[in-house]
Amino acid sequence: MKKGFGITLMFLFNFNFIQLQAQAVPAKNENIPFLVTFGNKAEKNWGDDDYNQIVFFSLPKEQKTPFYIRIFDPNIGGKYDENKGGFNSSSTFSLYGAGCFSEKDEENKDPIGNYKKGNLINSKTFGAETIYDGKWFVFGPINPLEGEYLPNLGGYIFKLVVDGTSGDDGNLYRLFMSVKDDDNIPVEGGNAFMYEYSFRLNESQQISHLYPYIDQNTISVKQFNFDFDNDAYIKLIAMSQPGLRLATSADGVWGNSLHPMKKQDQKTCLDLLIVKMGTQSNNNVVFYIVNQRDQFLQFHSIPIGAIPKKLIGIKPVKK
Template sequence: NPLEGELVEEFKGYVFKVVARGTAGNDGNVYRYYFSTSPTASLPVPGGNAFTYEYCFRMPPALKQSTVHLYPFVNDKVVSIKQSNYDVDGTAQLAVFSVSKNGHPAAASGDKQWVSSVLPITDKERGLSLDLRLTTTSKTPNDMQFYVTDQYDTALPFFAVPIGGPPRYKYDIDMKIHR
């Protein structure tokens, strides 16, 4: 029952908290979660969404090219973000897409290394999700870790379904007619 969650005003809805930890072995901590209104059938929760403050995931192997999208939400108080990632192995490129960024490069880490980069946020990006797009041509799967903070080092949520939909760059063309 969606109303049995914790009411969180910031998200204008109810939240269920799930914590999963791999305590032993090298399984890559790979988990899948599904929302359903039924315990016996896969019935979607209307308006349901999932978020996390940190992603640990496996980059799938590429036949030609593999792409993963991460959608951090930028609230109305964010001036800049700091994206941090671990163990990308130097095999993927990271680019940021939004209504005002069309593939801005961001730092991607090497093998067993942390790296961060800071990106300014424009007025147009506030209240929407960004698209952190990782692209690789590596034929080997790779486990990696990501998180994003604001200018105060407060973690920003990554949503499974991006708030405002997947970001699309809005071209700003300034034309002048000379007569």
């Protein structure tokens, strides 16, 4: 007799004020295994729509000592990465400081326009070098004052741009903003955010979370997801409602749906639950969300303010 997993959603609704000290990307509370960036010759139905990931890091103005951006498994080859007939790919990681943030939302999300604007602090291209397989590579030490000072975004802003620069393999990696070069020690008061999230779904039946921030002027949101392969479903949990099923995409296409927001949802983070139901492995997806003005919303590693929570029970089910 086999045992599977049934996922029970219990509609006990409460409010959780998160104060986490972490700048891991993906964050532990998101339960996402890896970011994913494919080489620029990959087929898009492998789960990457633009072969690019842009991540912003914010440091409070009180941070005076140097910090580091640590990258886990930056190469494309070996244990974690996705092999498409022999590793032949490269990825370039570029860190930008002053002047890095664009007033054009799309340049903060996609590799179009002047998306590499800002003072280039460091850049490195990785191939299949085994020396980096399953290891950490470090940019730094970095002076916080090298960033772009934007108080409304949390302080000094830095931008990490990851481009798939050759080949067709998938680069799976994680990031951490740390005060140490040889350990993951978070910057107190720091955060990370992005406008589009390209990531690997869990292989087992688990629940992942995304936390887009809703500002005081948002009255509706439209979510877009790419290449879910009908392998998971998405629930939107807001202060105004305990859970709403969202449209999900099939293989190599976008899915989207529009949802109104109420006053109590403003100045909070939504909790987007991605519930893995199938058994498909190597499923990579892309997600972004806009408001009624077509402005891209930020996904925060550390949710801002209040987030609605619904208790999720996962229990074995006999089959």
